Amino acid sequence: MAVLGKIRSLGPVALISVIGLALFAFVFSTGSGTVTDVFKADEFNQSRVAIVNGIEMDRTDFMNTVDNIEKQNRGSRSSIQAMNSVWDTELKKLILESEYSKLGLSVEREMMRDFLKNNLLAFEDFQDETGQFDEFKLNQFISNLKEISPETLDLQGSLVNYDSWNKFEENIASFGLEEIYYKLISAGINTALFEGEEDYLSSNNVVDFKYVKIPFNTIPDSIVKVKKSDVTNYMNENKNDFSSDETRDLVFVKFDESPSDLDAKETESLMNDLIQDKSEFDSNSNKTITYLGFKNTDNNKEFLNTNSAIKYFDSFIFKSSLPANISDNIYNLNKGELYGPYTDNGFLKTTKLIDSKFLPDSVKVRHILIPYFGSVRASSDVVRSKDEAKKTADSIYNIVKRNRNKFDSLLDLSSDLVSNQNNGEIEFAYVDGFAPEFKDFSFENKVGSISVVETDFGYHIIEILSQGAKQKAVKVGNLAIKIEPSERTRDSIYNVASKFEIAVNEETFRGYAKDNGFNVSSANNIGKLDENLPLIGKQRSIVRWLYEEDTNKGDIKRFSLQDGGYVIAMLTSIDENGMMSYEKSSSVVLPRVRNEIKAQKIADKVKGSNLDEIASEFNLEVQTSLSVNMKSPVISGVGNEPSVVGYAMGLSKDVTSKAIVGNTGVFYIYVTDKRISSGIQNYSNMINVINATRSGNVRAGSYNALKDNAEIEDFRSMFY
Secondary structure: OHHHHHHHOOHHHHHHHHHHHHHHHHHHHOOOOOOOOOOOHHHOOOOEEEEEOOEEEEHHHHHHHHHHHHHHOOOOOOHHHHHHHHHHHHHHHHHHHHHHHHHOOOOOHHHHHHHHHHHHOOOHHHEOOOOOEOHHHHHHHHHHHHHHOOOOEEEOOEEEOHHHHHHHHHHHHHHHHHHHHHHHHHHOOOOOHHHHHHHHHHHHOEEEEEEEEEEHHHOOHHHOOOOHHHHHHHHHHOHHHOEEOOEEEEEEEEEOOOOOHHHHHHHHHHHHHHHOOEEEEEOOOOEEEEEOOOOOOOOHHHHHHHHOOOOOOOOOEOHHHOOOOOHHHHHOOOOOOEEEEEEEOOEEEEEEEEEEEEEEOEEEEEEEEEOOOOOOOOOOOOOOOHHHHHHHHHHHHHHHHHOHHHOHHHHHHOOOHHHHOOOOEEEEEOOOOOOHHHHHHHHHOOOOOEEEEEEOOEEEEEEEEEEOOEEEEEEEEEEEEEOOOOHHHHHHHHHHHHHHHHHOOOOOHHHHHHHOOOOOEEEEEEEOOOOEEOOOEEOHHHHHHHOOOOOOOOOEEEEEOOOOOEEEEEEEEEEOOEEOOHHHHHHHHHHHHHHHHHHHHHHHHOOOOOHHHHHHHOOOOOEEEEEEOOOOOEEOOOEEOHHHHHHHHHOOOOOEOOOEEOOOEEEEEEEEEEEOOOOOOOOHHHHHHHHHHHHHOHHHHHHHHHHHHOOEEEOHHHOO
C-alpha cells in the first residue's frame, strides 16, 4: 500500500501526462505492423536489435514501431531519425527495467487497477450515473475486448483492440514505475549541514589581491616544441575528456549531373518553339492549322498550365516581388510583350506581361464572418447550412449598409474571434496571404465600399476603411522549362566518374583529383548510425559501407546519388572505441600542452621577488582585484580563473605567491586583505536551494549515470 500511496502522490500534472501518453498509445499501436522495405533483416540471423543489461530488445517489435513512426510523420522524418527516436525510448525502458528488477519493483493487479483508474477518471465510458469511476464498467470493457479480439471497440473516438489495450496498459505501467523509481531516488537525496555552510562561505569569504598576469603569448609558439608523446601523455591523464565512440573518416569527390552547354542550347530551342506560332497541315481537313505560341495566345492560363513547369498565377504583383536583377525589364513591358528567354534558378524562362493596374500596397478593413457547416475552420457548434449563412450575411449587410454605426454591435455574430478583439478590423499588405476573394474586394474597390464576399471560410461582410498609396502592379505569366542534363550528358558524367574510380588508389586519390580539377571533400567523425554527410546530405549507404567488415582503410567505392550524379569515396581513418586519435584530438590538446610548456618557460624567466619587479621584467602593470570569492571566481578584466582565486584564498596576507598557471596566463599574486565570514546560525536556506537543484536534476542525472554504466550491445547498424 505504500507504493500505492506514492502513485497517488504523483498529482494531477503527472496524471495528465500519463493520459496523453496513453491516448497516443491507442493510435500508435493500432497502425499496421509491417516492416519498412528499407530493412534487409533476412540477411541476418538476428532476432534482437540490442541487448541491454542482459535484456533483449526484440528486433521485430522495434522495427515495426519505427515503421509506424515514419508513417505517422508522413515522410517528415527519415528512417534513421525515426529509428533514433524509438531507440532512445526503448533503451531507457530496458535500462530502467533492469533497475526495477534489482529493487523488486513490479506492477501487480491492484496497482494496475489504480493506474487505470487514475488515467481513465474522465472517460464517460467508465463512469456511473453520478459521474464516479465505475470499475465494473472497466472490467466489462476489457472482457469484451478480449472476447472479440482482434476486432475493435470505440473508446473516446479511438478504435481500440485487445492488443492495443495491452500496449496501453504497458505504457502507463512503465510510466508509473518510472515515477516511483525517481521519487525513491529523490527521497534518498539529502544535503548535509556542512554543504549548506560551505555554500554560504564560498560566497561570503572574500579576498583582495594584487596580481601580475603574464600572458601565454609572451612566449612565441615557434620556440615551443611539442612532441607527440606530450600530447599522448596529456590525453592519458585526462581520459574522460578524450574518450570516443567508434568513428570513421573519409574523403570523396562528387560528380554532379549538371546540364551541358549543348543541353542549355537545346532547351533554348524548345523554348523558342513554344514562343512562336506553329503551322501544321491537317490531313483530315486538308487544311493548314496554326497553333498560337506563347507570344500570341490569348488563353495564357491554359497555355502555361499545359506547357510550363511553372503554372499560371492569376494575381497581380508589385515590382518588389519580381527578381531584383530583371525587375525593371519586366515591370516596364507593355501589355502582351515578352522578356526573355533568361535563366533563373535552374529554369529557362520567358515572361509575358499580361495586364497591369494601379493598386494600393495595403488596406485596412473591418469584417463580420458568418461560417456554415463544412466551411474552413468552422467550429464544431456551427450547424447552419450554406444558404442559411448567406441569408444571415445578407441581413447583416442590409443593416450596416443603412447605418455603419451598427457594425460594432453586430460583431458578436462574427466567428473571427481574433479580429473581434480589434473591432473587427484587419490591416494587411497586398503581398500577405489572404483568401483571394477577400483580397480582391479589399484592394480593387474604393474606400467606403461594403459588400458580402464569399470565401472558403464562409460569408464576410467587409467594409473598406482605408487604403495605402497606389502603385503599379502587374500580372505576368512565366513560361518555364527546367534545364536538365540529357542522356548524352549523363553518360558522359558516368564515364568521367568511372575513369576516376579506376585511376585512383589510396596514394594517388588526392593528387589525381587535384591534377584533373576535381574538388576533394572530407567528412570526419562519422558514427555507425549517422546518415548525413557534408555537401551530399543523406547517404546512409555510404555510412554502412564504411562500417562493413571487409571495408579497410584506403578502400574506394563509387555511389550513385539520389538526385543524380556520383560520389567516389575513400575511407581514410578507422577509430575504434576508446581514446580519440592523435590527429583528431591534437587541435584541442596541442594548445593546452603548449601552454603548460610556456608556463614553465615563463616561470623560469622570472627573477623578481615581488610584483613590481616581476611586472617590470615583462613590461606589465600590477593590477588589483577586490572582493573575489570562490562561488564566482572571476578576476576583473581577466575572466574566470578558479585556480588563481583558490590559491589566493589559501595564501597568507603580505606574501608574494609562486607561479600560478591559470586559464589565460601565468599569475603572481599578493593578498592585501581577507574577510572571512563567521557564518550564520541557520543554513536552511542554502540547504533548500541545493536540495531543489539536485531534485531538479534527478531524472536526467540519474538516467545518464545508469546509461553510462549500462552494458549495451547495439546491433542496429545491421538493419539500418
